Each structure stands twice: as C-alpha cells, then as structure tokens.
Amino acid sequence: MADPKMINLTIEGRAVSVPAxxxxxxxxxxxxxxxxxxxxxxxxxxxGVCRMCxxxxxxxxxxxxxxxxxxxxxxxxxxHSPKAxxxxxxxxxxxxxxxxxxxxxxxxxxxxxxxxxxxxxGRAEGRLREGKRFNPVEDFGGDVMYVANRCILCTxxxxxxxxxxxxxxxxxxxxxxRALIGKFEGKDLTHPWAGNVIDLCPVGxxxxxxxxxxxxxxxxxxxxxxxxxxxxxxNMIVETRDNLVVRLRPRANEEVNHFFMCDQGRLDxxxxxxxxxxxxxxxxxxxxxxxxxxxxxxxxxAALLKGKRAFVLASPGLPNEALFLLSRLVKKTGGAGAxxxxxxxxxxxxxxxxxxxxxxxxxxxxxxxxxxxxxANAPLAGLQAGDVLVVADEELAGLxxxxxxxxxAIVVIGTTLPAWARHAATVVLPITNVVEEEGTFTxxxxxxxxxxxxxxxxxxxxxxxxxxxxxxxxxxxxxxxLLASEVFDALAAAHSEFAGMxxxxxxxxxxxxxxxxxxxxx
Amino acid sequence: xxxGVKVLDRxxxxxxxxxxxxxxxxxxxxxxxxxxxxxxxxxxxKKPLSPRWRGTHRMLTTEDxxxxxxxxxxxxxxxxxxxxxxxxxxxxxxxxxxxVFEIDEFRCIFCGYCQEVCPEEAIHLGRHYENxxxxxxxxxxxxxxxxxxxxxxxxxxxxxDPKGE
Numbered sequence: 008m009a010d011p012k013m014i015n016l017t018i019e020g021r022a023v024s025v026p027a028x029x030x031x032x033x034x035x036x037x038x039x040x041x042x043x044x045x046x047x048x049x050x051x052x053x054x055g056v057c058r059m060c061x062x063x064x065x066x067x068x069x070x071x072x073x074x075x076x077x078x079x080x081x082x083x084x085x086x087h088s089p090k091a092x093x094x095x096x097x098x099x100x101x102x103x104x105x106x107x108x109x110x111x112x113x114x115x116x117x118x119x120x121x122x123x124x125x126x127x128x129g130r131a132e133g134r135l136r137e138g139k140r141f142n143p144v145e146d147f148g149g150d151v152m153y154v155a156n157r158c159i160l161c162t163x164x165x166x167x168x169x170x171x172x173x174x175x176x177x178x179x180x181x182x183x184x185r186a187l188i189g190k191f192e193g194k195d196l197t198h199p200w201a202g203n204v205i206d207l208c209p210v211g212x213x214x215x216x217x218x219x220x221x222x223x224x225x226x227x228x229x230x231x232x233x234x235x236x237x238x239x240x241x242n243m244i245v246e247t248r249d250n251l252v253v254r255l256r257p258r259a260n261e262e263v264n265h266f267f268m269c270d271q272g273r274l275d276x277x278x279x280x281x282x283x284x285x286x287x288x289x290x291x292x293x294x295x296x297x298x299x300x301x302x303x304x305x306x307x308x309a310a311l312l313k314g315k316r317a318f319v320l321a322s323p324g325l326p327n328e329a330l331f332l333l334s335r336l337v338k339k340t341g342g343a344g345a346x347x348x349x350x351x352x353x354x355x356x357x358x359x360x361x362x363x364x365x366x367x368x369x370x371x372x373x374x375x376x377x378x379x380x381x382x383a384n385a386p387l388a389g390l391q392a393g394d395v396l397v398v399a400d401e402e403l404a405g406l407x408x409x410x411x412x413x414x415x416a417i418v419v420i421g422t423t424l425p426a427w428a429r430h431a432a433t434v435v436l437p438i439t440n441v442v443e444e445e446g447t448f449t450x451x452x453x454x455x456x457x458x459x460x461x462x463x464x465x466x467x468x469x470x471x472x473x474x475x476x477x478x479x480x481x482x483x484x485x486x487x488x489l490l491a492s493e494v495f496d497a498l499a500a501a502h503s504e505f506a507g508m509x510x511x512x513x514x515x516x517x518x519x520x521x522x523x524x525x526x527x528x529x
Numbered sequence: 530x531x532x533g534v535k536v537l538d539r540x541x542x543x544x545x546x547x548x549x550x551x552x553x554x555x556x557x558x559x560x561x562x563x564x565x566x567x568x569x570x571x572x573x574x575k576k577p578l579s580p581r582w583r584g585t586h587r588m589l590t591t592e593d594x595x596x597x598x599x600x601x602x603x604x605x606x607x608x609x610x611x612x613x614x615x616x617x618x619x620x621x622x623x624x625x626x627x628x629v630f631e632i633d634e635f636r637c638i639f640c641g642y643c644q645e646v647c648p649e650e651a652i653h654l655g656r657h658y659e660n661x662x663x664x665x666x667x668x669x670x671x672x673x674x675x676x677x678x679x680x681x682x683x684x685x686x687x688x689x690d691p692k693g694e
Contacts (some may be wrong), residue, residue, distance in 0.1 A: 111601030112650045144623070220617045220625050223602040413694040 016082040022359055023078075031073035031084055032060055042086055043095060046161040047074035050266040050359075052170050057161050057180040058098050059124070060102075063091045070094050092128060093345065099129040104248055105140040105500075106210075107156045115211030117224030121159060123388075142187055148195025150202050150215050155187045158212035164188060164204035171267070171358030174198045188212070190451075199354040199364060207257055215254075217274055222246070222253045230461035231258060231515055233448050235324055235441045236272040237351070238367040240450030242302045243268055245276075245442055245461040252462065254277045260516050263454060267356060269364040269405070279442045279462075285424040287464020289435040291344045294437060296424075301467065301477070308434040309481030311395050311416045312340055318390045318414070319344035320399035321380055323369035325471050326446025327455065328494040330371065331501070332475035332486065333399055334378040342394060345386035346375045365451060369439075371399070374449035377504055377520065390414060400471065403427050420474055438471040439464035445491045446472065447513065453523025455505065457513050471505060534562040580684045583639040584657040586632050587682055588675035589650065596676055597651035600627040604652055605644035612636035613643065635665060641685055653682035 011026035018031070021038040030053070032042050045057035051155045055075040067084040070091060073084070085091060102121065110116040118282050121345070122151075142155035165188065174306045176196055180189030190196075227246040234241040234255070241264035246254040255276050257268035269442035288304030289296040299307075317340040320332045337344040348367045350497045356365035376382060379403065390396060396414035403411055410430070411417075419432040422440045436446075442464045443464040449455050469477075478488035488494045492510040499505040503518040512518060540550070554596075567675035569576055589597050600617035644651050656682035662668055686693065 111603070112599045116601070220619055223606070225606060226602065294634070 011486060014078045014080050015085065016078050018084040019086050021175075025078055027078070029078050029115045031062060031064075031071065031076050031078055031082075033071065034078050035062075035084070035086060040086055042073050043120075043128065044074055044376055045120060045159060046163060046352070048163055048266070050171065051163060051166045051207070054162055054166060055342065057159065058100075059102075061091060061094045061097060061098070062086050063088045075102075081235075083470075090134050091364050095128050096130060099125055100133070102137055102159045103129070103133060103265060105156065106159070107134060107139060109157070112156075113211040114155075114156065114214050114219060115208075120209035132237055140184065140379075144215075147190060147213070148201075149197050150274060151196045152204060152214045152219065153188060153218050154214065157210050158188055159210055160186055160188070161209060162188075163207040163209070164213055167204055167207055168196075168198070168201070171203075171356065172198045172200050173357040176201070177204075199271065200267060200269050200356045202273050203267045206266070218254050220238065222248055224312065225252060228461075230459050232442065232458040232461060233370065233456045234268065234272040235370045235448070236269075236275055236368065236426060237285070237365040238348075238370060238451040239264065239363060239365050240370055240448055240454060240456055240517075241268045241272060242456065243272070244314050247250075247442075247462050250462045254343060258515075260269065262516060264362055264432075265359050267359065267362065269354060269356070271354075271364060276437075279425065279440060281440075282465075284422055284465045284468065285435060285437040286468060288437060289424075289432075291433045294430075296429065296432065301469070304434055304436060305474075305477045308418045308436065308478055311418060311433060312478075314335075316340050316342035316391060316394045317397050318342050318387075318394040319380070319397045319399060320401045320403075321346045321375060323348050323367075323372040323375045324441065325371060325375075325400055325417060326444070326458075326491075327371065327374045327449055327498060327505075328439075328446045328476050328491050329399065329471035330375050330378045330497040332472055332479055332494065333397070334380060335484065335486070336475065336479055336482070337379070339479065340395075341483055343389045344378075344380040345383050345389060346372070346380050347383060347386045348372045359414070367451065370448040370450070373453060374447075374450055376448060377502065385410070385412065387413075398428075398432075403431070419508070420471065422468070435468065436474050437468035439468050439469050442466070443470070444470035446470075447495060447510075447517075449520060453520040454517045455513060456517030457510060457515075469492070530638045538557050578658075580656070580687060582656040582658075582679075583641050583654040585634050585660055585678070585685050586637075586643075586670060586675055587653050587657075587678035587680065588630070588654045588672060589653060589682070590676055596627065596630070596632060596672060598627050598672075599625050599649055599651075600630075601644045601648060602624075603648065607642045607646045609640060609642065610636045610638045627672060630635045631673070632670050632672055632675065634660065634668040641683065642682065645685055655680045655682055657681075 043058040176194040242258040242260040616629040
C-alpha cells in the first residue's frame with residue numbers, strides 16, 4: 008500500500024503532519040494536546056454525541072466536533088480559545104444538570120473524566136435550582152452494575168456491545184432528559200468480553216461489582232504486565248494496594264488486544280494474593296520436610312541431579328527466562344522436558360482482528376515449545392526409571408501414579424506446597440508467581456512481551472529464573488545471573504528465534520520472534 | 530605569682546543590701562494588701578479555648594444516629610501522619626460507609642487537614658484537651674468512640690475573620 012497523503016495543519020500554534028482522514032482529535036494527540044472528549048474512543052466507531060470535543064477551526068462558520076472532523080490542509084485549530092472554552096463549559100454544565108455529584112461515594116472518583124474536565128474547564132458552581140432526575144441502580148448482569156444517575160449518555164458501552172462484541176445487549180432507552188442506558192428484553196451483559204464497558208465508561212455509571220467500594224483510584228500502584236490467563240497474552244495493568252493485587256485492567260497494545268481484556272482474565276486475580284504459599288526452601292529429613300536455607304537446599308537438589316537424568320515437568324505459565332534455564336538443565340543432564348496445557352473454551356471478540364480468549368489456558372506454551380520442551384497430554388510418558396523429576400510450578404495431581412513412581416527423586420520448584428508434594432518431594436524450592444517477578448512470555452503468535460513485578464514475594468521465595476540459575480550453577484554450569492534481563496540476554500544469544508532482542512528493545516509492546524509469521528499456531 | 534585584682538572602692542550606699550531588701554519587702558507587702566490572682570484553679574476552673582482549637586477527633590452523626598462518613602477515602606489520603614485507617618464497605622441499604630474507621634491519636638499531629646478535606650463534614654477535630662488512657666492502644670479511637678464524643682468541634686477558621694486577617 009502506498010503511503011497515505013500527509014496533511015499539514017496547525018493545532019494550538021504547533022505544526023502537525025498526519026495522514027489524510029485523521030480526526031482533529033487524534034492529530035492533536037500527536038501534538039501533545041488532549042482535547043476533552045467523552046463519546047470518542049479510539050477503539051470504537053465515532054458517534055459525535057457528547058459535544059465535549061468542540062474546537063475552533065479558523066474560517067469555519069461554527070465550532071467543529073474534533074472527533075468527527077477530518078483534518079484538512081492549512082487548517083488552524085484553536086483548542087483553548089475563549090470561544091471553544093465557553094462552548095465546552097456550557098456542555099459540561101448541561102452534562103452536570105442531572106449528575107448527582109456524589110464523587111465521595113463514587114468508585115470512579117480519581118479516574119473520572121467528568122471530574123477531571125469539570126475541574127479543568129467547568130463552572131465552579133452550578134446554577135441549577137430545580138431538582139435532579141433520579142433513577143435506581145440497575146444490575147446489568149455479568150460483573151457490571153449501572154448507576155443511571157451518573158450516566159452522561161456517551162453511548163460508548165452501547166457501541167462496544169453493538170460493534171465490537173457484536174452482541175447487541177444495550178440501548179438508549181427513553182428520550183430527551185429521561186434517556187438512560189437500558190438492556191434489551193431478555194439480554195444481559197454475559198458476553199465473555201462485556202466487562203470492557205466498565206473501562207470504557209468515562210464516568211462512574213458502569214461499575215465493576217467485583218471491585219465495588221473496595222479501592223480508590225489514587226491509592227493503587229500500577230504495574231505494566233501481561234495477562235497469564237491464556238496464550239493470547241493480553242497486555243494488562245496490575246493494580247496493587249498494600250502489596251495485594253486488587254484489580255486488573257487492560258493496557259492498550261494495537262498488536263495484541265487493542266484496548267480490551269476478557270472478563271475471565273480481568274477477574275482471575277485472587278490466586279495472585281494466595282496466602283498459603285511455601286515461603287522457605289525445604290529438604291526431606293526422614294518422613295517430614297525440614298525448613299532449611301537456600302544454599303543447603305540448592306546443594307541438596309544438585310547432589311540429587313549429579314549423574315542422573317533430569318526430567319523437567321515445567322508449567323507453561325513460567326516466563327521464558329525460567330524455561331530457558333530449565334531447558335539448559337535438561338541438556339546438561341541429558342534428560343528430557345515436557346509440559347501440558349490446560350484447555351478451555353475459545354471466546355473470540357468479533358470486532359477485533361485475531362483477538363480471543365484462547366483454548367490454551369497458559370501464557371507461555373509457545374515459549375516452552377521454542378525451548379525444546381515437549382507438549383503432551385501425558386507429559387510423564389518419557390520419564391525413565393531413576394530419573395530425577397523436577398516439577399517446576401506444575402501439579403502432579405491428575406497424572407498417572409505409576410508414571411510418577413518411576414521417578415528416583417522429586418525436586419519441587421513451586422509457589423505452593425500441595426498435598427502430594429508434602430510426602431513425595433525430596434527438595435522444595437519456593438518461587439515467586441507472575442506478579443512477583445519480572446520476565447517475558449511468548450504468546451501464541453510469537454510475540455515476546457515483558458511483564459514487571461507488581462508486589463513482593465512471600466518469605467524467602469525467589470524468582471523462578473533465579474532458582475533455576477542457582478541449580479545450574481550448582482551443577483557446574485556458568486549461570487551467574489543477577490537480573491532477569493541478563494538471563495534474557497543469554498537466551499537471545501543462545502536461541503536464534505530471539506536474536507537481537509533485549510528488555511529495552513521489547514519495551515511495552517513486545518516484539519515478534521523470528522519466523523513468527525510462518526510458524527503461527529492455528 | 531599572685532594575680533593583681535583591682536579592688537574598687539565604692540560608697541556604702543551602693544554596696545549595702547539593706548536598701549534593696551527593704552525595697553523587695555515593700556513590693557511583697559503591696560501584693561499582700563492588693564492581691565493579683567494569676568493562677569487558674571484547674572480543674573474547677575478552665576480557661577476558654579479558641580474556636581479554632583484542634584484537639585482529639587469527633588465523628589458527627591446524622592439524625593438517625595449513623596456516622597456521616599461515606600468512606601470516600603480523602604482523609605487517609607491527605608493525612609500527613611498516616612494515622613487514619615479506613616476500610617470502606619456497604620450497609621444493608623447499599624450505601625457506602627466505613628467498615629473500619631480508626632484514628633491513632635498518638636500519631637496524629639492535629640493539623641486539621643482531615644476536617645478540611647471531608648466532603649460530608651463528618652470528621653472534625655475537637656475543642657478538647659483532656660485525654661488520658663491506661664494503654665497506648667486506648668488512643669486508637671474507633672468509629673464507635675469517635676461518634677460517642679460530645680465535646681464541641683473545631684472551627685477551622687474564625688467565623689468573624691475567615692481569612693485570618
């Protein structure tokens with residue numbers, strides 16, 4: 008495709024050059040000017056109903072809605088001219104006529120666009136003396152609750168359900184000042200991606216029932232991460248308060264998930280805060296596991312592995328870094344490695360190309376395959392008698408007992424200590440989970456994406472890659488890594504698919520492994 | 530070698546203590562005859578407090594006896610001493626209210642920011658200074674205790690002179 012024609016215009020005195028067909032609002036973003044807006048969202052069709060994005064365009068007869076006006080050559084746009092400010096102040100006053108102004112009890116306070124723009128450009132005091140309209144709170148099904156009084160009728164939620172989820176469930180009911188968002192007869196927000204309307208809502212009208220009244224927007228720490236729920240690898244923001252994960256939200260990435268995240272991924276965060284974690288390295292002393300220190304536990308695990316084959320049963324939820332080091336452990340001992348992937352139902356989001364909750368309910372199956380681990384339904388089939396079974400963040404439950412019995416000894420590298428490990432494990436090495444360490448996942452399309460540490464791990468647990476590196480070092484390999492990025496550099500040097508990648512280069516959007524275009528998993 | 534000290538030869542009128550003693554006794558006798566009382570007979574007698582006095586907190590209540598607090602979370606955010614603990618929840622009517630609201634009066638620096646920031650005019654500092662407890666834990670006031678306080682509340686500014694001029 009030929010390069011689109013570039014249009015040159017001036018916004019707030021700044022020269023801007025954007026492709027033809029761009030809206031003034033998007034063009035202003037490239038110049039670092041945010042034009043206030045409610046109904047416009049880059050992931051949704053343009054509606055032009057809120058009139059909040061009115062700007063003054065020189066030589067135009069009246070103010071233009073910048074979300075619905077395409078740029079033209081030589082345009083001169085004023086965003087903060089007195090005329091534009093006066094118009095937007097009027098719009099805000101109208102929007103606030105029936106708004107209850109209950110910010111102190113509203114969950115959106117602190118991340119509310121109505122609040123932000125009213126403080127920026129609105130009136131200090133309202134002039135309305137009449138009473139306000141009142142509508143009761145409505146349950147929209149799924150995780151969504153609708154507070155009609157706060158709604159400004161931007162119709163983002165309606166357009167998301169119609170055009171992106173393509174499961175028309177919402178509409179604008181009634182007319183005029185009685186208008187509110189309603190559900191179609193017999194419909195509920197039960198679509199697997201319906202929870203996105205909560206993030207799309209610019210005000211506190213659509214709220215998550217799960218996080219209702221739990222947390223204030225200004226109390227949380229936000230960390231860029233990747234959803235570990237399935238092999239799609241949606242980018243997400245982990246919100247923590249007091250070292251506990253309280254909410255997961257989508258993070259925009261045009262290449263993977265655009266602006267969206269499925270409900271299952273969004274609500275599946277409680278396991279990240281599990282309190283029944285294994286906190287100390289442990290070794291078997293007679294019938295029981297005894298707490299010990301790291302050096303002793305690693306030395307004991309290395310002594311078990313010396314001269315034996317290591318059979319690694321790895322979780323596809325481990326980062327590339329840990330899987331790479333475990334594959335080196337396999338190579339070093341001449342053993343084998345396998346993993347299995349839990350299966351779920353595929354749930355696509357029709358309005359976005361190649362976005363679905365995938366059937367593979369693990370984030371890094373592709374990475375595990377790249378490092379030579381074998382994907383299998385019965386992963387222990389290759390376990391030979393006398394092998395040392397290294398169970399890395401995986402369950403033995405559900406596997407054949409005779410298979411397990413062939414193992415000479417079991418080394419558990421895990422976040423928790425399940426019942427089987429309590430009597431079967433010889434050495435237990437505690438690791439941190441996905442929100443407690445940093446690393447990378449390779450999604451099903453071969454996109455390597457970084458996730459960052461959002462909370463601290465419990466007790467003496469250490470990152471999975473650090474434990475694997477210690478084990479390698481104890482076996483005489485050179486594996487002296489202090490940072491996850493150093494492991495990744497070693498990984499990029501050893502595997503041609505990752506050649507040339509580094510943490511800095513991956514950034515927030517990730518990068519594709521070499522040959523990803525041809526080797527895509529169906 | 531001895532140090533040479535200069536000895537001043539002053540007249541007796543200057544060096545005699547008799548005159549000074551008599552002067553002091555005269556002052557004492559004067560106060561004995563027309564006494565000036567400066568001691569406040571605390572606790573029978575108390576000095577009036579400024580309307581802007583900032584003492585231990587009090588939570589105001591609505592007419593039906595519930596705390597006015599809606600657990601918006603502004604006071605723990607603004608508190609420079611980090612002495613307010615707040616856990617929001619929902620009551621039977623679905624209204625937002627504080628499940629836990631505790632103020633550690635020992636950590637508090639009585640700046641009055643919590644009262645100033647409160648959108649519901651619920652938490653107030655008190656015009657009150659008599660606090661004593663048998664344990665440090667006694668100074669962690671929970672919601673019930675904050676609501677049970679009856680002392681007058683602080684006015685953050687003098688109504689007659691709101692700008693402090």
